Amino acid sequence: MPAKGKHRRPKSLSLSRGFAVAGTGGAALVLPLIGAAGAHAAGAPAAATAVTPQAPVALQAAPVAAAQAAPTVYTVVPGDCLSKIAAERHLSGGWERLYADNREAVGVNPSLIHPGLKLNIGGPGEAAPAEAEAAPAPEADAEPAAQAAPKPVRKQAEQAAPAQREAAAEPQAEAPAAAPQSAGGFVAPVSGGISTQYKVAGAMWSSGYHTGVDFIAAMGTTVKAVGAGTVVSAGWSGSYGNEIVIRHADGKYSQYAHLSQLSVSSGQSVTAGQAIGLSGSTGNSTGPHLHFEIRTTPSYGSDMDPIAYLRSKGASL
Structure with a gap:
């Protein structure tokens, strides 16, 4: 017991x-x-x-997941093109990815986007760098995460800086070529060659023929006024996209179409060789180039041979 x-x-x-x-x-x-x-x-x-320790982890996870799940809706404005939007917002995959994400809205031609069109910027699971930077609201509870975030942002800025410097240097590289192009005060609008000549026949043009010449110009190429004059219009012009029309001293008008950016406004005086905008693919365009016309009036349908006109003014083409 x-x-x-x-x-x-x-x-x-x-x-x-x-x-x-x-x-x-x-x-x-x-x-x-x-x-x-x-x-x-x-x-x-x-x-x-x-x-x-479990509470801050849950707080951090919620806003990050919400930021990654929601794409941004962007409204197209005059002067926009897919490559410009992709470059300005630093989208991974460039304009090709942007077009693929919005193919149903854009249509079969990625060059034909119009003001007011809604585009999804960044699909589910992809957040823009600016959004990711602003996402972590509870900083007091997640100090290690907040301290680690600036590192990738700085790397992105360092990687983007050389490209931005190169882009800024492009107009400067073209500027010196403007002076020797003309002995009579007129210059070529861009330094590239001609892809489509004046009066080429075709059903794609409403008049039945090409009313100007198409100069080869990559996206963002500096476009120059061919001669001194006064800007009579600068803005959106239907199938021409962003357009500038300049009246010259002899009563003739030069027209520059499909621009991605305008640097002058109506009523402004310009000089020969002055930068007035950047080439693009706005309006009814199959890709980046400069459509250029010489007219006897500021309106469509009064075109004349632009190459013959420029050569008569001493421009070297």
Whole structure:
């Protein structure tokens, strides 16, 4: 009997200790041999420590997930083209990815986008760099994450800087060529060759023929005024996209179409060789180029041979 009594006491004692420690929040498994009072004292701080770090993680995860799930809707404005939008918003995949994400809205020709068109910028799971930077609202609870965020942003800025410097240098590289192009005060609008001549026949033109010449010009090439004059219009012009018309001293008008950017406004005086905008593919265009006309009036349908006119003014083409 004494042996059986000794066998029962440890059982009831271990059971009571187990209940005492279980009431502290789950720390009992690491303290099977200490007393009930000790388990209560050690268990309370341990439970608090285990729960506290989980709260900031949940707070951080919610805004990040929300930012990554929502694409941005962009409304096309006059002068826009897909490559310009993709470059300005630093979209991965460039204009090709932007077109693929919005093919149903844009249609079969990626060059034909019109003001007011809604585009999705960044599909589900992709957030723009600016949004990712602004997303973590609870900074006090997530200091390590906030400190780590500027590193990739700085790397992106450093990677983008050389490209931006090269882009800024392009107009400067073309500017010196403007002076020697003309001995009589007129210059070519761009330095590229001609892709489509004047009066080429075709059903694609409403008049039945090409009313100007198309100069080869990559997206963003600086476009220059061919001679001194006054800007009579600068803005959106239907199938011509962004267009500038300049009146010259001899009463003739030069027209520059499909521009991606305008640098002058109506009523402004310009000089020969002055930068007036950037080439693009706005309006009814199959790709980046400069459509150029010489007219006897500021309106469509009064065209004349632009190459013959420029050569008569001393421009070198």
